[in-house]
Amino acid sequence: MRDPIVEETRKLREEYAAQFNHDPKAIFDDILKCQSRRGKKLVTFPARKPKHKPTIGTRHA
Numbered sequence: 001m002r003d004p005i006v007e008e009t010r011k012l013r014e015e016y017a018a019q020f021n022h023d024p025k026a027i028f029d030d031i032l033k034c035q036s037r038r039g040k041k042l043v044t045f046p047a048r049k050p051k052h053k054p055t056i057g058t059r060h061a
Contacts, residue, residue, distance in 0.1 A: 005034055020026035 017027060020030065
């Protein structure tokens with residue numbers, strides 16, 4: 001079963017990415033430009049702590 005909202009979202013995302021030749025850096029730069037014009041961040045997430053502490057210098061055989 002296809003969800004029309006998901007389909008529309010995917011179509012819009014594809015059209016947006018195509019404007020920048022699917023270049024992630026160009027897309028990101030455009031998002032930053034839009035963000036600065038609005039004067040607020042478009043997406044904000046609080047910082048998260050990692051779930052696991054990385055182990056440095058250990059090797060698994």
